[in-house]
Amino acid sequence: MSINDHILELKNVSQAYGSVNQRFVAIEDLNLIIDEGEFVTLLGPSGCGKSTLLRIAAGLQQPSGGMVLYRDNPLLGVNPHNAIVFQTFVLFPWLTAQQNIEVVLKTRGIPPKPRIARAIELLGLVGLGGFENAYPSELSGGMRQKVGFARAMATEPELLCMDEPFSSLDVLSA
Numbered sequence: 001m002s003i004n005d006h007i008l009e010l011k012n013v014s015q016a017y018g019s020v021n022q023r024f025v026a027i028e029d030l031n032l033i034i035d036e037g038e039f040v041t042l043l044g045p046s047g048c049g050k051s052t053l054l055r056i057a058a059g060l061q062q063p064s065g066g067m068v069l070y071r072d073n074p075l076l077g078v079n080p081h082n083a084i085v086f087q088t089f090v091l092f093p094w095l096t097a098q099q100n101i102e103v104v105l106k107t108r109g110i111p112p113k114p115r116i117a118r119a120i121e122l123l124g125l126v127g128l129g130g131f132e133n134a135y136p137s138e139l140s141g142g143m144r145q146k147v148g149f150a151r152a153m154a155t156e157p158e159l160l161c162m163d164e165p166f167s168s169l170d171v172l173s174a
Contacts, residue, residue: 008034014065026052054161083152084161089144091136098132101151122150
C-alpha cells in the first residue's frame with residue numbers, strides 16, 4: 001500500500017469543550033486511518049463524539065489537539081473533496097429541491113445546462129423525480145433528507161461523511 005492510499009488520517013485528535021473548571025472531553029487521543037474504498041462506521045451512545053469527529057474530518061471544526069491529514073496534507077479549513085449529510089436536513093428554505101443541489105455545483109464552476117441536468121438526474125436517483133420545483137417546506141422530512149443526499153453526491157466526493165442520515169427516512173428508503 002502506498003502512502004497516497006490514505007484519504008484521511010487523524011493523529012492523536014482530541015476535542016474538549018468549555019473551560020478548565022467545566023471541561024467536557026468529547027474525543028481524546030483518537031488515531032484513525034481511512035484508505036480509498038473503505039467504509040468506516042462509528043458506533044457509540046449519544047454524546048460520545050461521533051458527530052464531532054465527522055465535523056473534524058470534514059474540516060468544519062478544528063480539533064483542540066492533534067492533527068488531521070487529508071491525502072498526507074494538513075487539513076486547514078473545509079475539505080473540498082468531502083461531503084457531509086447531517087442528521088437533520090440542512091437545506092436553503094428559499095431554494096427549490098433542484099436549486100439546493102445546483103448550488104454546490106455552481107460553487108464548483110459547473111455551467112448552467114450540465115448543472116441542471118445533474119440536479120435532475122440526482123433527484124430521480126433518490127426517488128424525487130417530479131419534485132424539482134418543490135421548496136423544502138413542501139417536502140416531508142424524509143424527502144428533505146433525500147435532497148440532502150442528492151446534494152452530497154452531486155460533487156462526487158472522495159470522502160462522504162454521514163451523521164445518522166437515515167433517521168428521517170422511512171424503513172424502505174433507509
